[in-house]
Amino acid sequence: MPGRLGRFTARAWRIPLAAGLLLMAVAADSSWWRSHLRNQTVAAQGSGHLRSQRDGVTLPPAPPGASVVLPADAIRAVDRPHFVPAARARLNPDTPVILVRGQEARAYSLPLLNRYEIVNDTLDGEPIAVTW
Amino acid sequence: VYRRRIDDRVLTFGVSGMLLHNALLMFDRETGTLWSHLTGEAMAGPLKGRRLPALTSIPQVKWRVVQREFPAALVLSVDGAEDAAADSYAGYRADPQRFGVRPPQRRDERLPGKELVIGARLGATAKAYLTSAIGPDGAVNDTLAGVPVVVARSEAAGASAVYGRELSGKVLEFEPRLVGGMLRDRTTGTTWNLLTGLGQGGPLAGKRLTAVPFVNVYWFAWADYYPDTEIYGRSGVSGGGRR
Numbered sequence: 556m557p558g559r560l561g562r563f564t565a566r567a568w569r570i571p572l573a574a575g576l577l578l579m580a581v582a583a584d585s586s587w588w589r590s591h592l593r594n595q596t597v598a599a600q601g602s603g604h605l606r607s608q609r610d611g612v613t614l615p616p617a618p619p620g621a622s623v624v625l626p627a628d629a630i631r632a633v634d635r636p637h638f639v640p641a642a643r644a645r646l647n648p649d650t651p652v653i654l655v656r657g658q659e660a661r662a663y664s665l666p667l668l669n670r671y672e673i674v675n676d677t678l679d680g681e682p683i684a685v686t687w
Numbered sequence: 688v689y690r691r692r693i694d695d696r697v698l699t700f701g702v703s704g705m706l707l708h709n710a711l712l713m714f715d716r717e718t719g720t721l722w723s724h725l726t727g728e729a730m731a732g733p734l735k736g737r738r739l740p741a742l743t744s745i746p747q748v749k750w751r752v753v754q755r756e757f758p759a760a761l762v763l764s765v766d767g768a769e770d771a772a773a774d775s776y777a778g779y780r781a782d783p784q785r786f787g788v789r790p791p792q793r794r795d796e797r798l799p800g801k802e803l804v805i806g807a808r809l810g811a812t813a814k815a816y817l818t819s820a821i822g823p824d825g826a827v828n829d830t831l832a833g834v835p836v837v838v839a840r841s842e843a844a845g846a847s848a849v850y851g852r853e854l855s856g857k858v859l860e861f862e863p864r865l866v867g868g869m870l871r872d873r874t875t876g877t878t879w880n881l882l883t884g885l886g887q888g889g890p891l892a893g894k895r896l897t898a899v900p901f902v903n904v905y906w907f908a909w910a911d912y913y914p915d916t917e918i919y920g921r922s923g924v925s926g927g928g929r930r
Contacts (some may be wrong), residue, residue: 561715613718615706621712621721625704632701632713637764641754644762644769648751651845652762654882655688655744660757665747666771667763672702672711673724674763675691683742684691684700686713686724 609668653685663687689727689739691715694769702867708911720748725912726808727903743898745882749845756882795910797918806909807849813913814846815906818847820920826861826870828852829919835898837861841868841881847903850884850896 592676617623638661652662657679668674668687676683691698698715700722705712709726720732727739753760762769771899783801794800804815812832818840821827826839835858840847852859852872859872870879877889884896902909910916 560872570877612714612716614703614705614714615694615721616717618707618712618721621705621707621730623705625702628701629703629704629716630702633763633765634699638761639759639764639769641760641762644750644764646750646754646762646770648749648754650750650770651747652750652753653688653744653746653900654748654757654760655742656757656883656921660753660760661763662750662753662757662760663763664750664770667765667768670771671765673700673713675699682691682697683699684689684713684739685744686688686700687746 630670630672632675633671634675636674637675653687655683655685657681688742688856689742690742691739693734693737693739709908710912723912725904725908741900743828743900745846745848746903747845747847748882752844752846752882756880794907795914797910798906798921800905800907802906804906804909804918805838805840805847805849805901806904806913807831807836807838807899808913809899813909813916814907815913815916815918816920817920818903822864824865824868825863826865827863827919831899834899836858837870837896838901839865839870839881841865844868844881846881847901848881848884849899849901850879851899852896854891854894854896 602611614627641662646664651665653668655661655663655678661678663674663685665687668685672687674685676685691700694716698717700713700715703712703714703721705721707723707730712730713722713724714720715722720729720734722729722739722902727741729735729737743867783799790846798817804814804819805818805821806815808814809832814831816827816829816838821838821840824844826837829836829838830856835852836849837852837859838849839861852861859874861871862871865881866878868881870881871877872879875890877891878884879885879896880887884898886894
């Protein structure tokens, strides 16, 4: 953790850094990611620490080989998933889904998961994460 | 798909915005640990080195197949939508020269980067099965970390599967072609559901094959995570071969 001064100094390049991250990500795939940037900001705390603005959890610096392309929580994981019966689901027959089976079968549309990446779910009483 | 309980602690995952080898790093809100969504391994933070237990799932299977085989299935719905129209990755998938957001630092030239593989790992052994070697409607018998496995896919269904093929001490040999979208072992003549591993006709009907977790992935990403990976199906040759 940086000292107070470090953190203050960090603030000065927070905006250029955020802008840089935005540019990189936009360059990566603008159409994909424009829709994700709702009310999200990035907080840099010296030495690459990132903090989710949503709940204040501080993330470690990117491990070796990793790169930061978006602010934490810029893509909003699904925490309280809602399900509809297959008969009422409006899905294209050709849409690829992730199929998970417990006592019941669950389907997660991949085009939908492209927007959320992670679903924090529960299957047969056991907490699971569906990721894409 | 992973269990998200570690030592009786339930974790809630978010998207960190970091990529490792072009795959999403998740973070958990409880400890701030960073986890690879491709391997389930904690890469940095308090739980570094731990691994989330993988749950078997069938990725990329077409809805029409799930709807037919699992009419009681429940479907994720977010903000009133179960599907999304735009496939913003279509251009990316079609381009053989684009390797993720950040091109890998080391490229494993054993295969073209955008070759689609089924990646499976048991113990310390990782293996990439070329989908082209399995065929659009086929199955291959192999051994992964000493465990006899069958790796199969149906392009029409969009479904892939990896199962252990040893049952009650007997090793099953599978036919190289699916029969009506089903696996069939020529050892006993039993047909097996590709999606569930359940024996559906023949002497072993009602028995179930043990599912092995796997991912459908581009070669460049798999090789980046598992540089020592073995390859099945290169030039029609089975087995490994290191760089």
